[in-house]
Amino acid sequence: MHRLAILCPKLVAALLAGCLAASAQSFVRAWPLGSVEINNGWRTNSGDNLAWAEAEFDDSHWPLATLGPQTPLPANWTWYRLKLQMQSQTEEPLALLVTAPGGTCEVYVDGRQASAETISSWFHMTAARAQVVPLPRVSAAIHIALRVEYPKPLAATYGSYLNVQAGGLSDIQSAAASTVDDRVFKFLPGGFAYFAILLAAVGAFGLFLAQRTHREYFWLGLYLILNAGVGLGWHAVESSLIPYWWNSLLADPLTFPEIIALIEFAFAFIGRPVGRVWRLCEAAVLAILPTAQLAFAGLFPSAIYWGLQGVVQLGIALALPILLLVQLRRGNREAGWLILPILLAFSVGGVSGVSTLATLLGRQLNLLPTIHFAGTLIDFTDIGDFVFLLAIGVVMFFRFTSVSRKQARSASELEAAQRVQTLLLRSTPTSSAKIWVETVYRPAQEVGGDFFHTTVVDGQHRIVVGDVSGKGLGAAMLVSAIIGALDTLRDAAPATVLRSLNDLLLARQQGGFATCLCAVVTPAGVVRFANAGHLAPYRNGSEIAVESGLPLGLAARIDYAEAPLQLNGGDTLTFLTDGVVEARNTSGELFGFERTRAISTGSAEQIAQAAQAFGQDDDITVLTLRYASAEVLHA
Numbered sequence: 001m002h003r004l005a006i007l008c009p010k011l012v013a014a015l016l017a018g019c020l021a022a023s024a025q026s027f028v029r030a031w032p033l034g035s036v037e038i039n040n041g042w043r044t045n046s047g048d049n050l051a052w053a054e055a056e057f058d059d060s061h062w063p064l065a066t067l068g069p070q071t072p073l074p075a076n077w078t079w080y081r082l083k084l085q086m087q088s089q090t091e092e093p094l095a096l097l098v099t100a101p102g103g104t105c106e107v108y109v110d111g112r113q114a115s116a117e118t119i120s121s122w123f124h125m126t127a128a129r130a131q132v133v134p135l136p137r138v139s140a141a142i143h144i145a146l147r148v149e150y151p152k153p154l155a156a157t158y159g160s161y162l163n164v165q166a167g168g169l170s171d172i173q174s175a176a177a178s179t180v181d182d183r184v185f186k187f188l189p190g191g192f193a194y195f196a197i198l199l200a201a202v203g204a205f206g207l208f209l210a211q212r213t214h215r216e217y218f219w220l221g222l223y224l225i226l227n228a229g230v231g232l233g234w235h236a237v238e239s240s241l242i243p244y245w246w247n248s249l250l251a252d253p254l255t256f257p258e259i260i261a262l263i264e265f266a267f268a269f270i271g272r273p274v275g276r277v278w279r280l281c282e283a284a285v286l287a288i289l290p291t292a293q294l295a296f297a298g299l300f301p302s303a304i305y306w307g308l309q310g311v312v313q314l315g316i317a318l319a320l321p322i323l324l325l326v327q328l329r330r331g332n333r334e335a336g337w338l339i340l341p342i343l344l345a346f347s348v349g350g351v352s353g354v355s356t357l358a359t360l361l362g363r364q365l366n367l368l369p370t371i372h373f374a375g376t377l378i379d380f381t382d383i384g385d386f387v388f389l390l391a392i393g394v395v396m397f398f399r400f401t402s403v404s405r406k407q408a409r410s411a412s413e414l415e416a417a418q419r420v421q422t423l424l425l426r427s428t429p430t431s432s433a434k435i436w437v438e439t440v441y442r443p444a445q446e447v448g449g450d451f452f453h454t455t456v457v458d459g460q461h462r463i464v465v466g467d468v469s470g471k472g473l474g475a476a477m478l479v480s481a482i483i484g485a486l487d488t489l490r491d492a493a494p495a496t497v498l499r500s501l502n503d504l505l506l507a508r509q510q511g512g513f514a515t516c517l518c519a520v521v522t523p524a525g526v527v528r529f530a531n532a533g534h535l536a537p538y539r540n541g542s543e544i545a546v547e548s549g550l551p552l553g554l555a556a557r558i559d560y561a562e563a564p565l566q567l568n569g570g571d572t573l574t575f576l577t578d579g580v581v582e583a584r585n586t587s588g589e590l591f592g593f594e595r596t597r598a599i600s601t602g603s604a605e606q607i608a609q610a611a612q613a614f615g616q617d618d619d620i621t622v623l624t625l626r627y628a629s630a631e632v633l634h635a
Helices: 002-018 152-157 169-210 215-238 244-270 276-296 302-329 333-337 339-347 352-364 380-425 472-487 494-508 592-599 604-615 630-634
Strands: 035-037 042-046 068-072 076-084 094-100 105-109 129-134 142-150 161-168 371-373 376-378 435-442 450-457 460-468 514-521 526-532 562-566 572-576 620-627
Touching: 035 169, 094 105, 094 142, 094 169, 105 129, 129 169, 142 152, 142 161, 152 276, 161 169, 169 215, 169 380, 215 244, 215 380, 244 276, 244 302, 244 333, 244 339, 276 302, 302 333, 302 339, 333 339, 333 380, 339 380, 435 450, 435 460, 435 604, 450 472, 450 620, 460 472, 460 494, 460 572, 460 620, 472 494, 472 514, 494 514, 494 526, 514 572, 572 604, 592 604, 604 620
Parallel strands: none
Antiparallel strands: 035 161, 042 076, 068 161, 076 142, 094 129, 094 161, 105 142, 371 376, 435 620, 450 460, 460 514, 514 526, 526 562, 572 620
């Protein structure tokens, strides 16, 4: 510090006395840390000619230009020249610090390129880069020329500036190193914000896995991931951590699917399907996507691209809150929860077109505060992202807790329905000295649509097995009605039972139907079957040919035929539902009729276990009846 205190005044005096611009204007503004800005007195010209770098070139007819943060770079090729005389009374070498978009500026001293960096394609350019250019130790004046090429699409999209400082080499190197730290600190607030959004996206997908029927969690997670991708790309480009192409070709185009994900989330949240008009809006958003890459490559007018993007985004930004307000007025209270987060998403959140417009207008009108925290500048959009994340987090917390309460109530109702159905299907033991009956019931869900019923009246065993269309509580309610009706038909013939059940289902007028097989077995082994579209039973491993009528509940006044069968001693009858035949393994293969026939001589428990182990896909019901032989009775 002592050496710097001695060096700086001498160097300042030398510069103030010896720095001569062609315009003879003073351009020395300040002298922080041994360096001074030399942004005044430059002469400029559009075009590109390497002869303009020569010391002998006469640039007196070129207009004057001022560099610095307030002067944006013009698009395409531009040259800047300055005649400079610098005399140092110390051993400290002198140098320039040229700050410009990376890959856009070459520095020439007396006709020779003095910078290591050369003009590169726009694909590799970055928002800013500091070049340290050592200066020769000469007492005579030197001619500095800056050759700049800033592509028009980048100038229209990002804008930039050219800044030049001069001073001692060590101070210039320190200033260059500090620009790297500045870029990192500039990125940190937005980086943390979007990292938090990524974590929120993981949480949203976790909620979706917990509640698969609620697609709003999936669309919210997708929106947050796209939002973070857009924001991280933009912040990293602004902080010069990655080249322009990352944002131009990857991050910025994510804005369009991000908008679609937000639309899908809003409709899924309020529980309404996406209408035709909104589908057209989504198609319009996707139609703009190819123009993004074309605009950044200079093949499509940037102004038209930004205009199209702004019009579409502004239209959706206005239409979505209006849609939510309409739904709120119609009684959808949850639609009101989403209005504030949607407004934040478009105004200060990640949907870049509208939020960028709001940010730029706010800065121009001095409406946006500048907040410094821990050495970093917190941007308005960073604050907006946190507010949006907080608002959507509160909304989704209430949604999740509300859905969880509803699911808890539904689970309680299903548990109660399961207990009721179990009691209804628990027939009294119907085995006798000559006939043994075994039943197994395996519902695919808490409650099922299969049913069975067994009774003994005057020594005759009546067996009813059926399957109601559908699943869940609706099917269980229909099963309850059928079981209740069967209790009133204890001594009816099989055909009469089916006709009565058919009338019952038609009277309910709920659109459901059922297949049903009814059989009555006498002590003498005589069986009478009546079938309403159900699977045929098996006798000793062979399918019995039983005439099948229409399922119950499809048509009125149906007469069901009865078919007789004589059992022999030791015969086995097997009744089952299609949950056995339609069991499906992980490869999608059905259990099928051949496997069913092969195991049909086993016990009810063995058959049900085999189908369940293969891959249960529906309710499984198996009922087996064994008719005793004369030898067994005699014994």
